[in-house]
């Protein structure tokens with residue numbers, strides 16, 4: 001569905017809606033019970049004309065006021081019973097249907113958490129949001145209203161016509177005549193409405209995406225004064241939705257007008273014919289009154305079919321959209337593979353190895369150059385490897401393969417000598433911890449955000465992690481570690497967010513640590529403090545650290561240079577400075593070098609490296 005909207009599947013409304021059965025099954029008894037009550041209530045409405053016939057042909061014809069009062073009392077009681085039963089029906093379905101909606105929403109949320117990152121890369125968040133909100137609300141409304149009333153009204157119409165035919169079959173046939181054109185009309189309407197309903201719901205998703213992006217990017221919009229252009233883009237989308245909604249309204253108006261007019265014409269014809277029959281003494285006045293009252297009582301059940309069908313159609317579309325997401329396969333754990341169960345090799349404990357790893361994004365064109373190819377890298381137990389490379393060389397992509405946010409397309413990665421592809425994801429993610437360049441926090445307290453990094457970690461671990469990340473600023477927040485950080489942690493500075501993300505990565509003392517340039521937003525003084533603390537953490541783990549700056553490289557024992565998706569050099573910082581022109585250029589921070597040119601004069605004489613990289617000590621900060 002991602003960029004372009006999915007083509008509506010050739011699936012009937014009923015087949016789409018039948019997919020709701022697993023959710024409806026637990027509440028089926030209540031639903032059927034409520035529908036039964038509604039049918040009884042609706043049939044009571046059909047008894048009222050029969051009481052009228054009795055009043056007209058009996059007490060009224062016999063001039064018996066007592067009988068008329070009794071008849072009126074019956075009518076009142078029938079009316080009250082009808083109203084009470086409808087009330088009971090409503091009460092019966094409200095709670096179970098709210099439960100169905102909640103269960104579907106919980107399943108969708110759970111499923112979204114388990115879908116691969118590649119899925120989230122493709123799908124706009126607004127489309128997922130609208131499926132979890134508007135679409136599920138439409139489904140609940142369908143179960144509460146159209147599902148019951150299509151059944152109730154259908155039964156009422158059937159019983160009503162039986163009564164009409166029994167009262168006067170010729171007039172009954174007159175009223176039955178419009179059934180054929182109306183069935184044809186309804187089927188044409190359903191086909192057209194299903195297309196436009198799908199379009200409208202997809203457009204609501206697009207609009208939700210734009211609103212979400214605008215809210216999250218409000219600082220950029222304000223900063224660049226883009227209110228007008230954003231407002232124009234938003235208006236264009238909402239105009240598109242508006243015209244689709246108007247199309248829906250036109251279709252509804254058409255079916256409504258037809259469904260109202262055709263039966264009215266039939267009732268008019270029956271009235272004329274009936275009056276002639278009463279004048280000819282072929283029919284009693286009471287029977288004609290009862291006949292017409294029954295016909296009028298059937299007006300609402302017939303007229304409502306138009307919008308009940310429309311609501312059902314929208315719910316079928318909503319159901320389809322819900323299952324479009326639910327049908328996407330979740331990440332699987334190939335735990336049966338031999339390596340996943342391989343006995344632990346103590347000698348390889350803490351070792352991270354890339355063997356012939358290749359990666360291509362799922363949406364990449366067939367035959368395109370892989371983002372990563374022939375990656376062979378061995379990170380020794382307890383070693384810290386810096387990953388350095390030009391922008392777009394594939395550093396982030398490579399780090400994302402370790403916790404299997406993406407799956408390597410070829411080759412394998414082993415941790416502790418075990419192939420990660422055969423390791424249960426839960427176990428893998430307990431072994432590996434990550435901190436990204438873009439630190440995402442959640443609407444929760446500082447403490448909760450950090451503790452998200454380790455299941456079962458307590459206050460002691462939390463304080464240690466905060467100390468490592470030099471995040472002592474949290475104790476000065478209004479409620480200390482209990483302070484809510486607000487949506488995405490935007491109430492904190494970039495550097496503060498990065499430090500909390502780092503604390504989250506180290507709180508569980510992971511055996512493997514993957515850090516994607518986690519210090520980029522810190523000022524030089526804080527960076528130095530965090531690095532000092534990080535050194536202690538890195539002593540205990542095997543780590544891969546994406547580094548753009550010499551100061552971050554200094555945390556590492558060795559450096560791997562990534563160039564256009566390939567590891568082109570591995571060695572210590574000093575070795576690479578000496579042997580790799582590209583590395584020296586990257587570390588020099590040269591901005592004036594021409595594209596693709598690593599001209600000799602753009603580089604220092606290796607012996608001159610300290611001049612080029614003034615904050616890089618001649619020897620690595622840490623050696624093993």
Ligand SMILES: Nc1ncnc2c1ncn2[C@@H]1O[C@H](COP(=O)(O)OP(=O)(O)OP(=O)(O)O)[C@@H](O)[C@H]1O
Nearest residue numbers: 121361363371389390391392393394395396397398
């Ligand atoms: N989700 C994605 N789908 C398709 N291509 C992607 C995706 N993410 C990244 N790429 C492409 O993969 C290549 C490597 O990107 P990556 O983010 O790994 O580079 P990087 O070395 O980390 O860059 P930087 O230093 O700027 O962060 C780039 O060409 C990028 O356009």
